[in-house]
Amino acid sequence: MKAIDLFLSPLSAAGRWLGAVLLVVLLLLPYWGSSYVMTVATTVFYLALVGQSWNLMLGFAGLLSIGHALFVGVGAYASAYLFSAIGLPPAIGVVPAVALAVLIGLLIGYLGFRFAIGGVYFALLTIAFAEFVRIVVDHVPWLGATEGFFLKVSAADRHGIDLANLRGAPEMYYYLIMALALGALVLCRYLLRSRLGYYWQAIRDDPEAAEALGINLLRYRMYAVAISSGMAGVAGVFYAFYQNSLFPEIVFNIERSIEATLGSIVGGVGTLFGPIFGTFILTPLGEFVTEGIDLLKHWRVIDPETKLDGLKLLVWSFIVVLIVLFKPTGLWPWVCHRLRLTRPGAEG
Amino acid sequence: MKSRMTSAVSRRTLLAGVGASALAASVPLRHGLAASKIKVGILLPRSGPQAQIGIDCQRGADVAPEVLGAMGYPEMEYILGDTETKVDVARAQAEKLIDAGAHVIVGAFDSGQTMAAAQVCEQKNIPLVVNIAAVTKLTELGYKWVFRNFPTGPMIVGDAFKNQKTLFAESGATPKSVALLHVNDTFGTSLSGALMALTPKFKMPYKIVEKIPYDPYGRDFSAEVRKVKAAKPEALWAVSRLNDAIAITKELVRQRVDLMGILSTGPGWYEDPYLQATGKYGDDVISLVPWVDYKKEMARRMRDAYRKKFPGRSITSNQGYTFDAVLIVADAFKRAGSTKNTDLQAALRTTDITNNTTIGEGIRFNEKGQVPHVPCGAVQNRDGKQLVVLPKFAAVAEPIWPMRPWRER
Numbered sequence: 001m002k003a004i005d006l007f008l009s010p011l012s013a014a015g016r017w018l019g020a021v022l023l024v025v026l027l028l029l030p031y032w033g034s035s036y037v038m039t040v041a042t043t044v045f046y047l048a049l050v051g052q053s054w055n056l057m058l059g060f061a062g063l064l065s066i067g068h069a070l071f072v073g074v075g076a077y078a079s080a081y082l083f084s085a086i087g088l089p090p091a092i093g094v095v096p097a098v099a100l101a102v103l104i105g106l107l108i109g110y111l112g113f114r115f116a117i118g119g120v121y122f123a124l125l126t127i128a129f130a131e132f133v134r135i136v137v138d139h140v141p142w143l144g145a146t147e148g149f150f151l152k153v154s155a156a157d158r159h160g161i162d163l164a165n166l167r168g169a170p171e172m173y174y175y176l177i178m179a180l181a182l183g184a185l186v187l188c189r190y191l192l193r194s195r196l197g198y199y200w201q202a203i204r205d206d207p208e209a210a211e212a213l214g215i216n217l218l219r220y221r222m223y224a225v226a227i228s229s230g231m232a233g234v235a236g237v238f239y240a241f242y243q244n245s246l247f248p249e250i251v252f253n254i255e256r257s258i259e260a261t262l263g264s265i266v267g268g269v270g271t272l273f274g275p276i277f278g279t280f281i282l283t284p285l286g287e288f289v290t291e292g293i294d295l296l297k298h299w300r301v302i303d304p305e306t307k308l309d310g311l312k313l314l315v316w317s318f319i320v321v322l323i324v325l326f327k328p329t330g331l332w333p334w335v336c337h338r339l340r341l342t343r344p345g346a347e348g
Numbered sequence: 349m350k351s352r353m354t355s356a357v358s359r360r361t362l363l364a365g366v367g368a369s370a371l372a373a374s375v376p377l378r379h380g381l382a383a384s385k386i387k388v389g390i391l392l393p394r395s396g397p398q399a400q401i402g403i404d405c406q407r408g409a410d411v412a413p414e415v416l417g418a419m420g421y422p423e424m425e426y427i428l429g430d431t432e433t434k435v436d437v438a439r440a441q442a443e444k445l446i447d448a449g450a451h452v453i454v455g456a457f458d459s460g461q462t463m464a465a466a467q468v469c470e471q472k473n474i475p476l477v478v479n480i481a482a483v484t485k486l487t488e489l490g491y492k493w494v495f496r497n498f499p500t501g502p503m504i505v506g507d508a509f510k511n512q513k514t515l516f517a518e519s520g521a522t523p524k525s526v527a528l529l530h531v532n533d534t535f536g537t538s539l540s541g542a543l544m545a546l547t548p549k550f551k552m553p554y555k556i557v558e559k560i561p562y563d564p565y566g567r568d569f570s571a572e573v574r575k576v577k578a579a580k581p582e583a584l585w586a587v588s589r590l591n592d593a594i595a596i597t598k599e600l601v602r603q604r605v606d607l608m609g610i611l612s613t614g615p616g617w618y619e620d621p622y623l624q625a626t627g628k629y630g631d632d633v634i635s636l637v638p639w640v641d642y643k644k645e646m647a648r649r650m651r652d653a654y655r656k657k658f659p660g661r662s663i664t665s666n667q668g669y670t671f672d673a674v675l676i677v678a679d680a681f682k683r684a685g686s687t688k689n690t691d692l693q694a695a696l697r698t699t700d701i702t703n704n705t706t707i708g709e710g711i712r713f714n715e716k717g718q719v720p721h722v723p724c725g726a727v728q729n730r731d732g733k734q735l736v737v738l739p740k741f742a743a744v745a746e747p748i749w750p751m752r753p754w755r756e757r
Contacts, residue, residue, distance in 0.1 A: 036447045039444075146541075147538060148460065243467075310394065312430075313396070
């Protein structure tokens, strides 16, 4: 109850009502949406989880990472390998997988903070590590190397619920990732209101002043990296068992890292709901554009034979540019203000 | 009057109607028995980095209904899906195509995207006929709904060696040293690694004297070509993509690196933009790749229809193998006489097509859903055209080997 109270406390009455309605709609999605809609929604929650972990580093602690795909990839490969090689269920495999992601995060963090590598240079360090691990995995035969690593699936896997082995109906994956994303939200809310969160925000806003006040920069930055990489590692475990195939070039690609940042940037870096809100705007936006084009073709506003492949990406990019230009602090604070979704003075 | 008309349909009736419509729309009549038309989901990368390849593949699919219709094959309706060159989008789009009522899916060019689509198809019991994807595991995971008429990576590499041996034996010119120049991405490192490992196994008459990786986003290849020149190989084997192939050719000419020949495995060196950009200097390059066999009637029919629909554009393996994938679907549907998934699956298992468009004896799937051997060809550029020079049974021209020096062109 305490966790729920903590989570709901920044929301106004309108915000709570809207949240409740949205929650009900999303909980009932498998009953009203097609499997395609559910796949899109699953992707949205997955990106929200990765976005939240990224936001924890930059938004809360002021550490820019553009290599978050590394932590996701390490979690994914570790859990998939343990499952495939020794039959370790992901419910248990998540522990060593996350531990490995955290360990790599701590290594990067230590190198960065110990040698005072900050800002964009720290971001470059994260990219370098992601590339390094990609190249290593590219050359490890027991991880499938460039040919990819595969988890076998069958029609039987699509039925029932086997949470321990992450095998089951698409609804299971949907509810699981929804729970994980909401769990991450609650965790971030808790952290933000904790002593740790205040330390992070102090470090983010003015590291020198924070240090002068006695905050151990190295230690608290390491905490941020560890928690963030751990969250991304959990997302990686989900990714591996949802996708069932891992290719180093895809999993560790910088594009995946940038994808993790987009939701937060559009939603609002440093805000609690920003990453999830941004992802909820961005992913369906692309799908709406596609559907809109199809509808225009159906109504013969556009010749049905016209090939408009790629237009979706153009329109999508244009809208994202508009959002970044006109709402540089993100959409969530603006929406909050307009709709009065949070209580005055409360952080969203 | 207005209110009467409104009240004629009560809210309950309207809700019931909407509910029934929604239910009907969400449950496609996929299990209909005797159907005159089959819905084929064509899943390709139509945007993103692989967009041009996706468009080429789609063109192969676009000419199929006309060609096959004239030959008595049943009608097909395409539903198009765009993977955006992303694995997760490929998965979502496969779901979308199936939701839209696709009885079978054709696609998806790229191994990762095809693997994502294969999992959806496997779980939803919808046949996936792969047009292009070389990853071996695709048909080694025990999938029951995946069918592939495309060579796996080892088949492509094995045939590349075999065709080289034939080429050297018939021309009487055998290089003793080869430099391997490859793009340093997943595709390039994987393929070049296999070539290095298998060269001794196939007892090739040459030694790979230099292995030169290069940045996939590189624009200036003067350093790499200088390395080639310094290694003094008799032939060059390239694993490239389009823009790098063009730039490397220009650099080879600029630095006057004359070789016995340039061999390529993979895309780039046979593509239309390459031929246009390099002109006479693109001639004589030999690509060791899966290709179309114009000695087959179906390939000639496809070519004729293609020239009418897309004048001035070449047919490559992209169009050929996508056409063949649609042919496989049309043939299975014709024999099954039904769009029921299990009927289509059974018909696909017993596929026996000899009149297809690509090199090889024909299309017959083994128990894994793979055509056991899909032979590759040796395709030489001549006057801006791609001509099959090997294997003999598919060849339309004799190979020029050694290639002509740059200055004599």
